[in-house]
Amino acid sequence: MAAKDIFHDAVKHALKKGGWTITHDPFFLSFGGVNMYVDLGAERIIAADRGDEKIAVEVKSFVGPSATTEFNFALGQFLKYQLALEEEHPERVLYLAVPVDAEREFFRLELPRRLIERYNVRLLIYDPEEEVIVKWQT
């Protein structure tokens, strides 16, 4: 299985363990002349009277040689999906899924940290080996 798919499946399993139902794989989005596929769509019942919580998750592996290069792409992609979701599916909250190692080694550096704060990038930090969600960072 390609590395990309291993991480994709790890996040799917982690979400299921966390009580989420995978509703879209991928989640198709179309807005402003561009078609997009966010990796996953998921839902979870909060309470009978409050309805359910809906998310879209873009899975990143950060296994390539350059975290900063992968981060450029991920940031641009997050902001693009964010705008499209606001317009087309405002009830759905977008997350960027990043492995716990990348969070520890790269995302704590000042530059990515500041960019994540400035542009309100929500992170879902996952453990790809244990296939569990480590932290939701919003």
Next chain:
Amino acid sequence: MAAKDIFHDAVKHALKKGGWTITHDPFFLSFGGVNMYVDLGAERIIAADRGDEKIAVEVKSFVGPSATTEFNFALGQFLKYQLALEEEHPERVLYLAVPVDAEREFFRLELPRRLIERYNVRLLIYDPEEEVIVKWQT
């Protein structure tokens, strides 16, 4: 010559024709734990008593099969360089150089247009064949 270098050189020549002096090729930036290389740094005298104008330019070719994929990367890169320049070289204005064909065919779609507005991405639109600057869009 690689396609990347052809576009890089076209923008260099276009800037020179426009009265700019290329001062950095590439322009090295370091901030927040990350080293970066913006494609070009340039300066132009405005008036003897007002000093000079300084820019940094990241050159994009948009020759790949997917403009939207290249745009993800370019947007993330622009925002990263923008933050680093604000901190380290606040006098220098950042531009993303895009070929006139890409501007006409992709950048006028609603999604990229809205992202460019929302995140204040400054564009330098160039003609790669004539090697001239077509428009500064800020």
